[in-house]
Amino acid sequence: MSAGHTAAEVRGPAPGAPAVLEPLREEFFRNAAQVDCGERDTRPGLRLLGEHDVLALGAPGNRDGHLPEAVRLIEEIAASCMSSAFSLWAQRMVIEFLELAAHSAAAREVLPGLRSGELVGCTAMASALRDVSGIEEVPVRARRVDGGLVLDGPIRWASNLFPGAVVVLPVHLGGEDRAVVCLRTTDAGVRVHDAPTLMALGATASSAVTLSGVRVPSGNVLTEDLPGFVQRFRPTFLLLQTALCSGLAGQSLRGVTPRLGGLNAVFADDAAALEARHASVRGRLLTYAAAPSTASVAELLRLRLDGAHVAGEATRLEVTVCGGAGYLAGSPANRRLREAAFLPVQSPTEGQLRWELSKYA
Numbered sequence: 001m002s003a004g005h006t007a008a009e010v011r012g013p014a015p016g017a018p019a020v021l022e023p024l025r026e027e028f029f030r031n032a033a034q035v036d037c038g039e040r041d042t043r044p045g046l047r048l049l050g051e052h053d054v055l056a057l058g059a060p061g062n063r064d065g066h067l068p069e070a071v072r073l074i075e076e077i078a079a080s081c082m083s084s085a086f087s088l089w090a091q092r093m094v095i096e097f098l099e100l101a102a103h104s105a106a107a108r109e110v111l112p113g114l115r116s117g118e119l120v121g122c123t124a125m126a127s128a129l130r131d132v133s134g135i136e137e138v139p140v141r142a143r144r145v146d147g148g149l150v151l152d153g154p155i156r157w158a159s160n161l162f163p164g165a166v167v168v169l170p171v172h173l174g175g176e177d178r179a180v181v182c183l184r185t186t187d188a189g190v191r192v193h194d195a196p197t198l199m200a201l202g203a204t205a206s207s208a209v210t211l212s213g214v215r216v217p218s219g220n221v222l223t224e225d226l227p228g229f230v231q232r233f234r235p236t237f238l239l240l241q242t243a244l245c246s247g248l249a250g251q252s253l254r255g256v257t258p259r260l261g262g263l264n265a266v267f268a269d270d271a272a273a274l275e276a277r278h279a280s281v282r283g284r285l286l287t288y289a290a291a292p293s294t295a296s297v298a299e300l301l302r303l304r305l306d307g308a309h310v311a312g313e314a315t316r317l318e319v320t321v322c323g324g325a326g327y328l329a330g331s332p333a334n335r336r337l338r339e340a341a342f343l344p345v346q347s348p349t350e351g352q353l354r355w356e357l358s359k360y361a
């Protein structure tokens, strides 16, 4: 039995996906194996999406009403190639951050390039979420100097760390004071570490950064109200992360269905239960995306956690029904299993999601 899937199988059922994606979907699927093994990185995919003007859908906060389309776009790309979808998520979030700070000189300068995919965006905001939740302080220190800030400290993980990428990160100004700033990976004092070998997502330029005396002009300070900023971007952040989960899960479930005959009929109930949970995730995802401000923080966190669980279980079921063929490292089913393993460690991690949800219980 083959664990390979044809491009035709990638024509997913996601109803209402942006029409522009139809000709792109096969392209992402065709390149997925090369991207997975790092022979090709995710930048050409971003540029392709930029040419179709879909990188900024719904930014910021669904102001243009197109956030559901952004959800469907990410779902569809995740179904074809999670590495490309993850890079897209990061790019889209950087556009969100800069649109929320559209007054800043930096935003005005880089937003056109980010929207067109000529510039790459990197979100290093995991520590912002941890800080605002009271888990751990932002590790990058900033001191005020004439005309801006000087930064020192580590970014433990970030993706899309390609040369010249625009990085958005939180900084600690001392005491309770925080800011969110943007810089470029090519700025003086920014050291991007060599990318480690990963289980998947190796084409996303994911690694660590050390900042040593990096000067950031005041036009690059997006806000000094970190909790307020997080509150504004968090719905989009969590919804588009859930779209990664939902797209991946949907594709694995489409791989399961044709393999439920014969002996594998014993998995039919598991598959049906996962289909129902996937439908619940998608239903809530699209409802909240249409009106993000109406969903409570707990509902958004719960959705993100449910999405990661469904994706993890669906990808595991897919390799199970594929048998030995699913254990081949290069097969799409195996790739999806490895891709899904990222979802519980993506910030907010499963631990953080459960811990935060326990506070709402």
Ligand SMILES: Cc1cc2nc3c(=O)[nH]c(=O)nc-3n(C[C@H](O)[C@H](O)[C@H](O)COP(=O)(O)OP(=O)(O)OC[C@H]3O[C@@H](n4cnc5c(N)ncnc54)[C@H](O)[C@@H]3O)c2cc1C
Pocket (backbone or CB within 6 Å): 090, 122, 123, 124, 125, 126, 127, 135, 156, 157, 158, 159, 160, 198, 201, 206, 345, 346, 347, 348, 349, 350, 351, 352
């Ligand atoms: C491939 C890859 C790409 C990434 N890309 C990005 C990116 O683009 N942008 C970005 O911002 N981040 C990125 N990250 C980071 C990611 O979002 C998470 O922040 C990171 O994976 C969490 O791992 P950690 O080891 O830093 O976790 P930690 O937060 O150190 O947690 C490690 C473990 O300890 C637990 N833990 C956490 N806090 C506590 C505590 N106070 N007490 C006890 N236990 C605790 C956690 O639940 C977890 O089980 C990336 C990570 C990876 C692996």
